[in-house]
Amino acid sequence: MIGQLYRPIVVQTDHHSAPRFQKVELEVIAEAGYLTVCFLNTKIRPMQVTDVTAIITGAGRGLGLAFTRAILTGGGRVLMTDIDSAAVEAAARVLQQEFPDRVHSQQQDVTDLASFDAAFDAANRAFPSHPVNVLVNNAGIGNTGFYTSDTAWTNVIAINTTAVIRGTQPVVVNIASMAGLYPLKDSPDYSGSKAAVVAFSRAVGMNVNKTNVRVVALCPGFADTQMGQAVLAHAPAVVRGIGGLMTPDFVASALVLRALAEQDNSGQVLVVSKRGVTYHGRKLPAKL
Incomplete structure (x- = not known):
């Protein structure tokens, strides 16, 4: 099965490091229950940040919307997806007034594997001259009813963990959480699902010399979003313990200026809170 993967590399600009991307032809071979990636063509095509075309899941509101605006402000293009079609369409209409022809929307249920193919098809139609080269796995939900609900936790796992793994082929950043x-x-379901995203991102990122894919987990604290406000109402001491609610734009700046721009961070976990932005744990070796 032949597919396409877009590999991020980093170059120096006048002001700061910024991501560019390399298109890689690949072959995926099913062998003994595993997927083996064989690179067929690694020709580099230098690109400016303005050439970046992203799909961002969960982009109808909150952090996903802030990530969208940050990339658009930098000159890129974004296909916004969200399970809430009304919300993502409304958000896209507002952004289109400021960034005409560079932002479109698509309804997506990330628990449906076929939805990723549909999202890429939609992006190709929206931006026919600009292939998708960034996927931000942001869609996620919270749940405080683990001990009282028999089924809600399964949705948390499906959306927060399984959908990230399904959407990982061209991934650059997986959005996890400090709860991970x-x-x-x-x-425990939310924390466990985000811990899985962290571990998955670290494991894939540690294979950077085999896959040439740079993978970073972004672990924000609580932002001033619908989910963050819910946590603040339910457990204010927890939110205060990490410095309070951040603005979504602050988290988005960490995505653009740190997670994407810094070259030697594959397999690392970038923690973002009002106390600062830093990598969690030991620095992973560049070569494994």
Whole structure:
């Protein structure tokens, strides 16, 4: 099965490092239950940041919307997806007034594997001259009813973990959470799902010399979003303990200026809170 993968590299601009991308032809071979990636063509095509075309899941509101605006402000293009079609369409209409022809929307249920093919098809139609080269796996949900609900936790796992793994072929950044590093006792399903995203991102990122794919997990604290406000109402001490709610734009700046721009961070976990932006744990070796 022949597919396409877009590999990020980093170059120096006048002001700061910024991501460019390399298109890689690949072959995926099913062997003993595993997927083996064989690179067929690694010709580099230098690109400016303005050439970046991204799909961002969960982009109808909150952090996904902030990530969208940050990339658009930098001159890129974004296909916004969200399970809430009304929300993502409304958000796209507002952004289109400021960034005409560079932002479109698509309804997407990330628990449906076929939805990723549909999203890429939609992006190709929207931006026919600009192939998708960034996928930000942002869609996620929270749940405080683990101990009282028999089924809600399955949706948390499906959306927060399984959908990230399904959408990982061209990934640059997986959006996790500080809860994946510091578990929330009232939300073991949410904490567990985000811990899985962290571990998955680290494991894939450690294979950078084999796959040539740079993978970073972004672990924000609580932002001033619908989900963040819900946590603040339910567990204010937890939110205060990490400095309070951040603005979504602050988290988006960490995505653009740190997670994407810094070259030697594959397999690392970038923690973002009002106390600062830093990598969690030891620095992974460049060569494994």
